[in-house]
Amino acid sequence: MKPSRIYLSSPYMGGTEQKFVQDIFIGNWISSEGADLNEFEKDLEKYLGKESHVGALSSGTAAIHLGLVILGVQAGDAVICQSMTFSASANPILYLGAIPVFVDSEEKTWNICPKALEEAIVDRIARGKKPKAIIAVHLYGVPYQIEAIKAISIKYDIPVLEDSAEALGSYYKGQKCGTFGDIGVLSFNGNKIITTSGGGAIVAASKELKDRAVFFATQSRDDAPHYQHSEIGYNYRMSNICAGIGRGQMEVLDAHVQLRRDMHDFYVDLFKDIDAVTVFTAPDEDYFANYWLSAILVAPSEATGINREALRLAFDAANIESRPLWKPLHLQPIFGNYPYYGAKVAENLFEDGLCLPSGSNLTQLDRERIKEVVVTFFTK
């Protein structure tokens, strides 16, 4: 019999989620409003600390879309986006008819490169159009270079939309990811560190901004007894049922972060004597990563036949999921015609990088199966 599939990252319930959902059913709050939405938002605000105001939405993608709306992005505007990320970071730029401008990564955090970012801004300004926003991402839960990006944002007066979809539980110098941007974004998709089945949130520094996001997310209804609208509305509010699941998941968030970090430690140990492999690790102790996904770089060798794809196929043959890193968006067919600034850092990472099973629910037996593939592969 084939052993069951080991996934990169699958949902992991803490146990109380069903109780929250049951109470919602009993109270008949099967709705886009309800006490659980408010409580889930409060839980997140408390967790994130600083002065954060959270609006729960239907997805992280919706949060990015509304974030850009709130930052005033309109058709024809340029929006800078880290190239190496999931397509959902950039798709909302196109929803608005705006123009994505992609920027390379740097090798320390794999996130947006400050030098290439500044080069992009200076060139876009020289061409007559200052970008409206910068989308920076904490890839795989490793914070981007917070201070350098912030300094550029201030220097050119361009707001940062912080895509923290992968980084709930990560922090930089003690401050939680999601609270650094002018707008922050979280995701609770099924594969993320906690999940509401599908869901997301916008994190704002003021109650006014949060209220504005919720206003847009609930069809932009003006204050009137009838349905009155003076702005474009969206149906992006999180369901109260999903918020109930989220309340249960918040009880285990810190435990999940620890479990993911344990998986990262497992890989550091597993590959410590294998020269061809580097485990992606936060640059120094200022950076605390949730290691949502553990990732490695495999140095290709023609002599031994070792490379990322061969390792991926070896895992797959043992029914273990692994996946190349996010393909840089400037190489994607849908985004290929937009401007790109930088060199080949993201491209090279994509060539050699592999994400490994990282779920909070991996068992000792799962680890042994992973280890066996690695040992066999690198001793052949």
Ligand SMILES: *Cc1c(COP(=O)(O)O)cnc(C)c1O
């Ligand atoms: C998951 C993810 C998103 C989108 O979140 P959804 O909730 O799936 O819409 C956006 N950006 C990044 C980097 C992600 O990993």
